[in-house]
Amino acid sequence: MVKFNRFTLDNGLRVIVHEDNTTPMAVLNILYDVGARDENPEQTGFAHLFEHLMFGGSVNIPSYDEPLQRVGGENNAFTSNDITNYYITLPSANIETAFWLESDRMLSLAFSEKSLEVQRNVVIEEFKQRYLNQPYGDVWLKLRPLVYKQHPYRWATIGKTIKHIEDARIEDVKAFFKKHYTPQNAIMVVGGDVTTEQVKQLAEKWFAPIPAGEKYHRNLPQEADQHEERRETVTAKVPLNDVYIAFQMGGRLDDDFYATELLSDVLSRGNSSRLYRGLVQDRQIFSEVHAYITSSLDKGMFVLEGKPLENVSIEQAEAALWEELEKVKNEEIPADELTKVQNKTESTMVFSEMSLLDKAMNLASFELLGDAEMLNQETSKYLAVTAAQIKDTATQIFRKDNSSTLVYLAEKTESALA
Amino acid sequence: MINRKLAPDFKAIENIKLIKPEHKKLDNGCNVYCFNSGDQELVRIEWIFNNLRFDAAKPLLNMAVNTMLTEGTSTLSASEIADKVDFYGAFLQVDYGYENSLVTLYSLNKHLHHTLPVILDILTNSVFPEKELETFKRNQQQKLQVSLQKNDVVARRDFNKAIYGETIYGLSASFDNYKSLQREDLQAHFKQMYQPGNCTVIIAGKIESDTLTLIKETFDKSWTNGPVAADTSQPELKPAAELFYFVEKPDALQSAIRIGLPVVNRNHPDFQPLQVLNTVFGGYFGSRLMANIREDKGYTYGIGSGLNSFKQGGAFFIATEVGADVCKAAIGEIEKELELLKTELVPEEELSLVRNFMLGSLLGSLENVFSHADKFKSIYFAGLDYDYYDRYATTVKTTTAVELRDLANKYLNFDQFYKVIVGKY
Numbered sequence: 001m002v003k004f005n006r007f008t009l010d011n012g013l014r015v016i017v018h019e020d021n022t023t024p025m026a027v028l029n030i031l032y033d034v035g036a037r038d039e040n041p042e043q044t045g046f047a048h049l050f051e052h053l054m055f056g057g058s059v060n061i062p063s064y065d066e067p068l069q070r071v072g073g074e075n076n077a078f079t080s081n082d083i084t085n086y087y088i089t090l091p092s093a094n095i096e097t098a099f100w101l102e103s104d105r106m107l108s109l110a111f112s113e114k115s116l117e118v119q120r121n122v123v124i125e126e127f128k129q130r131y132l133n134q135p136y137g138d139v140w141l142k143l144r145p146l147v148y149k150q151h152p153y154r155w156a157t158i159g160k161t162i163k164h165i166e167d168a169r170i171e172d173v174k175a176f177f178k179k180h181y182t183p184q185n186a187i188m189v190v191g192g193d194v195t196t197e198q199v200k201q202l203a204e205k206w207f208a209p210i211p212a213g214e215k216y217h218r219n220l221p222q223e224a225d226q227h228e229e230r231r232e233t234v235t236a237k238v239p240l241n242d243v244y245i246a247f248q249m250g251g252r253l254d255d256d257f258y259a260t261e262l263l264s265d266v267l268s269r270g271n272s273s274r275l276y277r278g279l280v281q282d283r284q285i286f287s288e289v290h291a292y293i294t295s296s297l298d299k300g301m302f303v304l305e306g307k308p309l310e311n312v313s314i315e316q317a318e319a320a321l322w323e324e325l326e327k328v329k330n331e332e333i334p335a336d337e338l339t340k341v342q343n344k345t346e347s348t349m350v351f352s353e354m355s356l357l358d359k360a361m362n363l364a365s366f367e368l369l370g371d372a373e374m375l376n377q378e379t380s381k382y383l384a385v386t387a388a389q390i391k392d393t394a395t396q397i398f399r400k401d402n403s404s405t406l407v408y409l410a411e412k413t414e415s416a417l418a
Numbered sequence: 419m420i421n422r423k424l425a426p427d428f429k430a431i432e433n434i435k436l437i438k439p440e441h442k443k444l445d446n447g448c449n450v451y452c453f454n455s456g457d458q459e460l461v462r463i464e465w466i467f468n469n470l471r472f473d474a475a476k477p478l479l480n481m482a483v484n485t486m487l488t489e490g491t492s493t494l495s496a497s498e499i500a501d502k503v504d505f506y507g508a509f510l511q512v513d514y515g516y517e518n519s520l521v522t523l524y525s526l527n528k529h530l531h532h533t534l535p536v537i538l539d540i541l542t543n544s545v546f547p548e549k550e551l552e553t554f555k556r557n558q559q560q561k562l563q564v565s566l567q568k569n570d571v572v573a574r575r576d577f578n579k580a581i582y583g584e585t586i587y588g589l590s591a592s593f594d595n596y597k598s599l600q601r602e603d604l605q606a607h608f609k610q611m612y613q614p615g616n617c618t619v620i621i622a623g624k625i626e627s628d629t630l631t632l633i634k635e636t637f638d639k640s641w642t643n644g645p646v647a648a649d650t651s652q653p654e655l656k657p658a659a660e661l662f663y664f665v666e667k668p669d670a671l672q673s674a675i676r677i678g679l680p681v682v683n684r685n686h687p688d689f690q691p692l693q694v695l696n697t698v699f700g701g702y703f704g705s706r707l708m709a710n711i712r713e714d715k716g717y718t719y720g721i722g723s724g725l726n727s728f729k730q731g732g733a734f735f736i737a738t739e740v741g742a743d744v745c746k747a748a749i750g751e752i753e754k755e756l757e758l759l760k761t762e763l764v765p766e767e768e769l770s771l772v773r774n775f776m777l778g779s780l781l782g783s784l785e786n787v788f789s790h791a792d793k794f795k796s797i798y799f800a801g802l803d804y805d806y807y808d809r810y811a812t813t814v815k816t817t818t819a820v821e822l823r824d825l826a827n828k829y830l831n832f833d834q835f836y837k838v839i840v841g842k843y
Contacts (some may be wrong), residue, residue: 022457025782060422065704070771071428072778074703089782096426104422121716127670129719129739135567207419237669239563271488281496282555307560328618340505347507347526350458354786401751 001376004189005196006367009203010213012184016372018191020356021213026092026192027356030102033187034180035082036159037152037220037298045159048079049123049168054086055103055249056115058105067327071097071304077122079157079226082297083368089357093195102346105204108185109177116170123165125159129258135238136408146404147246147301151223165385182213187367191360195268221250223299230404235411240287240307242408243317247302247397252295253369258381260293260397264302266333267324272340285312285320297369302397303370307375314407325398332387345382423725431777435808437790439620441739442630446636450792451794452630453622455787459528462788463633465521466795468650470611472586478595479607480586482554484519486604487512489550494684495682496550499536516586517652517729518799519611527626534636542641543614546604555596562593569667569674569840570739577664577676577838581733583656595804613702614641616648618798620793655680655731657836665840673745673841677752678735681829683802684727688825692725694735695822697772698764699723699755700736702779704771706755707736715751727800734829742842749837759826763819776814780807 004018039046054077055064068075073090085330087097131137140156148154159165188207190199226248268275270290281283289306304325308317352358366374439451469480488510489496495569503510506529523541527532565571573591582588585659621633636712657680682688693701700707700723707721718773721738740748764772783789 011794012711023785025785031612054552061425069702069704069775069778070433070520072774072781074775074782086548091429091778091781093429094426100422100426108424113694118716121714122719124739125672125717125739126719128741132738133565133671141596158764163572209420237567240560261520270500270504272497272504277497280557281550284553287557307564309560319595336505340501343507344504345507347460347509347524347827350460350526351509354456354788399462 002353004363007200008353008370009183009208011208011210012182013203013207014187014367015203016187016189017194017196018189018286018363019195020359023192023356024047024092025356026095026098026190026194027360028095028098028102028237029085029087029137029189029191029272029357029360029364031083031187031189032082032086032181035080036155036157036217037081038180038218039152041152041155041204042164043168044155045123045157045354046159046164046168046172046176049119049165050173051077051079051084051086052119052123053109053115053173054105056112056119057110058101058120059108059110059398060112061101061104067097068101070349073097081153081157083365084362085364087357087361088408092347095190095194095198099202099206102188103210106183106207107210111170111174113379116168116173119193120165120168122178122378123158127162127165131156131158136242139244139406142232142234143168143246143303143404143406145243146232146406147248148223150175150221151298152220153223153296153298166368178213179216183207183210184212185216186322187361187364189367190363191363192356195285202411206212209396220298226314226402226404229400231407233407233409235409238408238410240309240310241314241317243305243314243321244406245304245318245321246404246406247345247399247402249293249300249302249397250416251298251300253297256293256389256396257384259393261295261342262345262382262385263328263390263393264291264293265344266302266328266337267304269344271339274327275304275321279306279320281304282307282319285317289321314409315412318405319383325394326390329398332391335387338385338387342385346379349379372407431774432726433783434777434781434784434807434811436784436793436804438804439788439791439794440790444614444634446614446618446638446642448619448637448641450619450633451791451798452625453620453787453791454625455790456624459624459805460524460526460627461530461621461625462524462791463523463537464620465537466620466790466799467519467611467841468618469519469586470649471649472605472653474584476587476598476603477589478591478599479603479750480519480611481514482537482599483546483604483607484512484514484747486546486550486554487521489554490543490547491539492544492646493543494536494539494698496547499540500534506532506603510536525628525736530629530632534632538636544608546601546608546613548601551601551604551747555599559596560594562596569672570737571839572665573644573674573676573737573838576665577735577836578838580660580663580836580838581655581659581678581680585653585655586654588799601667608643610646611648613643613648615643616650620791620795622787628838646819652730661834661836663836663838663839664843666843667841670841672739672838673684673742673843674737674739675745675749675839676735676737677749677835677837678733679831679835680735680771681725681731681732683729683803684806688829689725689727689732690810691817691821691825692829693805694776694796694817695770695825696723696725696734697757697776698768698822702772702775703776706758707752711740711756712739713750715744715747717741717748724782729800745839745841745843754830755833756826756830758832760823762823764822766819768789769819769822773814777811780811
């Protein structure tokens with residue numbers, strides 16, 4: 001149970017306070033309701049590049065990191081296809097520094113050309129390091145456009161190509177800020193050794209003077225249901241073959257989300273899961289195999305991935321995955337197996353309450369979904385799922401004509417054998 | 419109107435309070451340390467064993483035995499172990515380090531009487547079944563094939579081999595090392611290592627009185643020491659003579675760089691001031707390496723430096739992945755920054771920032787009762803006591819710029835650095 005208080009400033013900024021006096025620290029987390037899905041198809045990677053620029057100085061404060069480190073604080077941020085999230089942890093005695101820094105960059109950035117130039121280079125190196133210079137690093141650059149044809153989830157947060165990042169101009173940066181970085185488009189969570197009164201006072205002082213800005217109305221092309229089998233095979237300098245099968249599934253707020261997540265647990269969570277036990281241990285088809293969902297706000301992906309052993313053909317590997325999928329479509333999972341994945345989810349929720357930052361981020365995410373209180377109802381929603389619902393979900397999702405298969409074939413080189 | 423150009427007042431960080439454990443000893447010689455705190459009805463229990471002496475002819479035994487502890491006992495198959503643990507919503511982890519191997523259980527208190535017997539079984543009856551061993555060997559070799567395609571992994575392997583020699587710290591596991599694993603060797607290793615006399619148990623969370631009784635009942639009588647005590651001595655570190663290593667990857671978009679040299683470990687009085695020096699240089703986001711090589715030049719997504727501390731020695735290193743075309747330039751900049759540390763005093767403004775940052779990090783690293791237990795592990799296994807943290811706070815607050823410059827001259831001679839580059843140069 002994560003308790004909290006909530007209020008909204010006149011400019012539309014939603015504020016949530018989670019008091020936790022077992023720690024001498026405080027967290028300030030700001031979620032901006034903007035992600036890679038809000039990008040122009042010709043300027044992809046922009047939300048993420050923009051996240052980097054948020055550290056390049058704001059209108060009144062030339063350096064973001066330096067004053068924070070000076071008071072013993074640390075910060076970071078991440079961008080997903082749906083959101084951009086910034087967080088600070090610092091000794092609670094110095095919480096006002098966090099308000100000062102975050103409010104100034106919500107007010108306006110410095111928009112320095114030098115910062116843009118450097119961060120373009122940094123992000124290009126990130127693109128190379130994580131997506132191009134790693135075996136299988138480009139999987140999301142290939143899999144997303146296979147699964148999505150209309151929706152902007154068809155590109156990864158890093159962007160479609162390095163060129164889009166190279167082409168970013170300061171005018172684009174300014175326009176993006178104006179459109180998305182407004183108080184009414186943000187959710188702030190302050191947690192830890194603070195009081196609600198104190199947070200109210202600091203929020204009024206630092207954030208209330210920021211103009212509300214214009215409301216951003218999201219109007220994205222939604223992905224049509226898939227009715228054809230899709231497939232792509234690439235030969236790449238990777239050491240082992242690799243198979244991905246991705247299915248379209250519902251969004252985060254769909255009724256069957258909880259059944260779908262438990263279905264992925266049945267298949268792949270831990271060493272007692274079906275894919276590991278059946279295909280790694282018993283039948284010895286794969287050296288590793290995983291199933292997971294993307295939990296995205298709009299229509300998501302249910303992904304299976306496995307690296308077959310060297311004596312196993314791609315066809316055999318795919319067939320073995322499909323056999324496991326047919327089983328969950330045709331037979332309800334036994335009561336014990338359902339209890340197992342539900343218990344695991346329940347204890348995961350309890351363990352996540354050990355981390356202040358996790359609690360703050362979770363509150364922000366659920367507020368974005370509609371109501372932070374939903375965080376405290378999560379466990380009961382997982383516990384209410386029945387075996388019949390899991391079977392139905394499997395039947396709806398695991399259809400050949402809802403599948404996108406991506407195969408990496410290893411191009412054998414001498415270095416791979418060294 | 420508020421003045422947004424003016425930073426709010428801030429307070430110095432004082433009173434960092436560490437939770438110290440309560441010590442108990444089981445009749446079988448196993449030491450138990452308890453950290454009782456927290457509101458959630460759960461505990462983390464770690465069984466920590468010193469690794470056996472490194473044997474270059476059979477270098478993977480510590481790792482293989484630890485990793486395969488969940489793969490079957492005389493009464494439970496791998497599946498049954500996984501089922502039991504998962505069914506009660508618990509998490510069972512085995513982790514292997516250079517010096518210790520761990521078995522960790524995260525469990526809700528209400529399920530401990532179901533989950534603890536599984537751990538006892540693992541620690542006393544593991545059998546390393548032939549079929550699971552073959553699967554392990556094959557899958558590890560597949561993983562190794564993938565790892566060897568990653569430039570940063572190759573750089574780390576080659577660097578460690580150069581500075582630590584034929585020891586567990588310098589080990590670069592080969593395909594043959596995996597192929598030659600034998601079940602009998604694993605069994606013998608297991609018997610000698612996983613004895614109560616070689617084990618420290620650390621419990622953190624909401625510890626109720628019956629939790630301790632349950633642990634004592636489960637682990638005292640049924641778990642006994644064997645005839646031969648564990649040999650946990652380790653061979654000496656032997657750095658290589660050759661300093662420069664270049665692994666060419668003609669298609670590389672980026673080059674991985676790892677450079678550094680052996681230095682003192684945590685037990686030496688210079689280690690804590692070296693931590694301050696390391697932080698200034700490359701130990702946090704605002705460090706000199708990040709400010710120059712990422713934030714000014716844009717050569718990399720990230721660069722950092724660090725200190726390793728092991729029982730027999732330590733190391734200082736710098737690691738990054740940079741655009742292949744700017745590899746030489748990046749190394750040149752690293753050298754320039756090192757030279758600055760040796761010739762110029764760190765300005766007071768920068769030093770005070772680093773002091774506050776390090777104290778804030780220490781405070782922030784004490785997030786929950788698990789983190790307090792982790793702090794204890796760092797000193798306990800290095801043979802240090804809680805004075806270490808008091809000295810740390812004092813060192814961070816008082817080390818002078820002159821001392822830092824002298825330390826840089828004493829320890830960080832670029833010509834003595836081991837240099838590993840994987841990619842293009």
